[in-house]
Amino acid sequence: MIRKDQHFYLALLLPAIIVLLLFIAAPIINSFFLSFHRIIIGLPQLKTPFVALDNYLQLLKDPIARHSFFITIIFVALTTFFELLIGLFLALLIHHRFPGRGALRACVLIPWAIPTVVSAQMWRYLFNDAYGVINYMIFGASTNSYIPWLALSTTALSSIIIADIWKTSSFAALLILAGLQVIPEELYQAAKVDGAIAWQRFRHVTWPLIRPALLIALLFRTIDAFRVFDLAFVMTQGGPADATNVLQLYGYKKMFVEGWMGYGSAVSVCIFIIVLVIAVAYVRMVGRRLLEANV
Amino acid sequence: MKTIKIMTIFLGIVVLSCTNVTSTWAEKPTNIVFLTWKPNQPEVWDTVIESFHQKNPDIHIKVQVGPHSSTQYHAIVAQRLKNMDKSVDVFFMDVIWPPEFANAGWALDLSSKFSAEEQNKFLSGPITANTYQGKIYGVPCYLGAGLFYYREDLLKKYHFKPPTLWKEMLKQGEVVLKGENEQGLHIYSGQFKQYEGLVCNMMEFIWSNGGAVIEQKTGKVLLDDPAVVKSLKFVRDKIIARAAPRGVINYEEPESLDLFIQGKTIFHRNWPYAWAVANDPKKSKIAGKVGVGIIPAFQGHNSASTLGGWQFGINNYSMHAREAWRFVQFMTSHETQKILALDAGLAPTRRSVYQDPDVQEKRPHLNAFLPAFKNTRPRPLSPVYPMISQELQRFFSQAITESGSDIPGMAAVSSARIEKFFALGAMIPK
Numbered sequence: 001m002i003r004k005d006q007h008f009y010l011a012l013l014l015p016a017i018i019v020l021l022l023f024i025a026a027p028i029i030n031s032f033f034l035s036f037h038r039i040i041i042g043l044p045q046l047k048t049p050f051v052a053l054d055n056y057l058q059l060l061k062d063p064i065a066r067h068s069f070f071i072t073i074i075f076v077a078l079t080t081f082f083e084l085l086i087g088l089f090l091a092l093l094i095h096h097r098f099p100g101r102g103a104l105r106a107c108v109l110i111p112w113a114i115p116t117v118v119s120a121q122m123w124r125y126l127f128n129d130a131y132g133v134i135n136y137m138i139f140g141a142s143t144n145s146y147i148p149w150l151a152l153s154t155t156a157l158s159s160i161i162i163a164d165i166w167k168t169s170s171f172a173a174l175l176i177l178a179g180l181q182v183i184p185e186e187l188y189q190a191a192k193v194d195g196a197i198a199w200q201r202f203r204h205v206t207w208p209l210i211r212p213a214l215l216i217a218l219l220f221r222t223i224d225a226f227r228v229f230d231l232a233f234v235m236t237q238g239g240p241a242d243a244t245n246v247l248q249l250y251g252y253k254k255m256f257v258e259g260w261m262g263y264g265s266a267v268s269v270c271i272f273i274i275v276l277v278i279a280v281a282y283v284r285m286v287g288r289r290l291l292e293a294n295v
Numbered sequence: 296m297k298t299i300k301i302m303t304i305f306l307g308i309v310v311l312s313c314t315n316v317t318s319t320w321a322e323k324p325t326n327i328v329f330l331t332w333k334p335n336q337p338e339v340w341d342t343v344i345e346s347f348h349q350k351n352p353d354i355h356i357k358v359q360v361g362p363h364s365s366t367q368y369h370a371i372v373a374q375r376l377k378n379m380d381k382s383v384d385v386f387f388m389d390v391i392w393p394p395e396f397a398n399a400g401w402a403l404d405l406s407s408k409f410s411a412e413e414q415n416k417f418l419s420g421p422i423t424a425n426t427y428q429g430k431i432y433g434v435p436c437y438l439g440a441g442l443f444y445y446r447e448d449l450l451k452k453y454h455f456k457p458p459t460l461w462k463e464m465l466k467q468g469e470v471v472l473k474g475e476n477e478q479g480l481h482i483y484s485g486q487f488k489q490y491e492g493l494v495c496n497m498m499e500f501i502w503s504n505g506g507a508v509i510e511q512k513t514g515k516v517l518l519d520d521p522a523v524v525k526s527l528k529f530v531r532d533k534i535i536a537r538a539a540p541r542g543v544i545n546y547e548e549p550e551s552l553d554l555f556i557q558g559k560t561i562f563h564r565n566w567p568y569a570w571a572v573a574n575d576p577k578k579s580k581i582a583g584k585v586g587v588g589i590i591p592a593f594q595g596h597n598s599a600s601t602l603g604g605w606q607f608g609i610n611n612y613s614m615h616a617r618e619a620w621r622f623v624q625f626m627t628s629h630e631t632q633k634i635l636a637l638d639a640g641l642a643p644t645r646r647s648v649y650q651d652p653d654v655q656e657k658r659p660h661l662n663a664f665l666p667a668f669k670n671t672r673p674r675p676l677s678p679v680y681p682m683i684s685q686e687l688q689r690f691f692s693q694a695i696t697e698s699g700s701d702i703p704g705m706a707a708v709s710s711a712r713i714e715k716f717f718a719l720g721a722m723i724p725k
Binding site: 040041042043044045046064128129130142143144148150151152153156236237238239240241242243253256257258259260 | 366369370373374377395398399400478479488489490540541542543544545553554559678679681682685689692693696697719720722723
């Protein structure tokens with residue numbers, strides 16, 4: 001009986017497994033495979049020789065890749081930090097009961113619901129040096145002092161970071177809100193009875209109990225931020241002077257613009273491995289915290 | 296067992312419905328897929344394609360629109376052709392692509408269809424650009440060349456002739472700025488974002504100083520040549536954030552043209568299409584006040600314009616090459632080029648169109664473009680041009696973005712990288 005059942009279960013699982021293999025496992029394996037070859041689309045006469053780890057060794061010595069890695073790290077650190085901070089504030093705000101809370105909760109999610117390409121285009125207009133709203137808000141009519149945000153190396157990266165924070169803070173808020181909602185009301189009542197002021201209630205009741213949710217938000221945001229591509233692609237194309245040439249964009253340019261399939265794949269594989277390591281490390285941490293929270 | 300039966304039936308339905316779709320195709324006219332980018336005047340292209348349909352009822356053109364940016368459009372076309380995708384028949388090639396597309400075997404060799412006699416009816420610049428190792432791979436659709444636009448009204452007001460030297464342009468600009476005293480008015484705008492257009496703009500500064508980036512014959516990279524370094528320093532110190540707003544560092548053609556047609560710059564570098572936009576009273580505040588000529592030069596050197604423009608190519612793997620060729624022939628005929636010249640302001644590649652009385656009467660400026668068209672020079676011709684271009688873009692952007700940048704030092708690094716790309720091309724067995 002059990003065996004027959006197992007067949008049935010397997011049959012039910014099969015479609016999902018096929019989809020996973022086809023759309024997740026196969027491309028990943030293919031990327032690994034490509035990254036061990038020298039493939040140049042524009043020069044098919046060179047064939048596609050197996051070069052073992054040559055692409056990776058070159059990548060280690062590639063100063064452009066190193067620079068891209070560096071600015072990606074800055075991007076990840078700043079966006080994740082501010083998204084969690086703002087997300088926490090937003091979550092605390094929309095967790096409170098007040099008239100119009102439902103509407104506000106929906107509003108908070110709007111930036112996250114807009115496709116990144118669209119919001120990137122919007123931010124490109126907002127940051128425009130001649131008619132951008134941001135310049136107008138800061139300098140008003142004195143157009144001579146308008147700052148070309150996307151034309152300076154430092155502000156171009158900051159602009160992309162700001163656009164990302166605007167867009168994804170609400171996602172962090174959503175995850176943290178979920179954590180807030182499982183905290184029993186009784187705990188707060190008990191704390192009040194003990195005479196705890198608002199800050200103490202946050203510090204000793206809310207904070208320890210939402211830490212697992214925060215860690216999950218941290219995990220998602222770090223991984224996602226590492227794969228940033230569309231914001232830079234739409235807003236700056238990696239410029240000026242490679243100031244926003246994030247790792248994923250560099251890999252894309254190598255692969256699809258220059259036609260180095262092998263080398264570009266090596267970049268992707270490296271991003272994949274970095275993200276995987278972060279994910280495993282976080283999941284272990286989150287898993288431990290969850291256990292601790294249950295004790 | 297039951298589940299297996301259900302799944303087989305389900306699969307059967309899927310397979311059957313697929314075959315149904317394919318069998319109904321045959322009776323309809325042949326579909327030719329034309330992969331294009333978003334044109335500036337889509338309505339004109341629609342009309343032209345419609346008139347092709349009327350004359351050729353057995354062919355239906357399916358237009359697929361790709362990105363506006365040349366680099367992004369290249370990524371899509373190259374990706375599909377590399378995969379031997381038969382669902383594209385006709386595509387556009389930027390003037391720098393034919394060597395790559397020919398070498399990779401993506402573009403159909405048109406030598407048997409596009410006779411030497413027919414080729415002679417076209418301007419020679421774009422024909423050279425479409426020829427690779429003695430064979431021709433594309434038919435020029437329209438010509439591009441860097442043109443120098445200026446505000447005729449302002450120059451007249453201050454009794455200036457259009458400048459022929461960069462220095463002269465700056466001097467005239469200073470005078471006009473002082474005289475007009477208008478907030479937000481600048482001397483110059485061009486395209487300086489880190490993309491293909493940056494290469495086109497910088498080439499013109501380099502050539503007009505007697506420099507070159509690559510010696511075409513030997514493949515020697517000359518980025519640290521004093522003539523190159525000097526022209527880059529000029530752009531960094533005198534153009535960016537001086538004559539032009541610093542924002543041009545993130546500008547492609549549309550943004551820089553916007554500045555000009557809003558009356559915010561006196562001089563402007565762009566392709567021929569900008570003429571029609573700048574003189575369209577619905578879009579432009581300076582319609583009728585625009586002059587056009589050749590790009591200025593440095594003292595003692597000659598002006599040069601980057602050769603641009605687009606060609607039709609046919610997919611080497613197309614199932615309908617004959618029908619695709621009929622479409623390309625129609626699109627590059629005298630009549631079509633005339634319509635594109637009259638209604639979209641695109642510069643013809645056929646010599647005869649310049650002599651056409653209608654064109655001469657309604658588009659007299661096309662003859663004003665001719666001096667620049669005769670000054671055109673190609674960007675490096677190489678099957679690895681995309682790699683070279685990416686490195687040039689990086690180098691130029693670094694050179695002009697930071698004041699006080701170490702241009703000779705960066706030039707040495709970039710030269711070494713580009714020489715590596717050339718070495719790859721040289722590995723091709725002859």
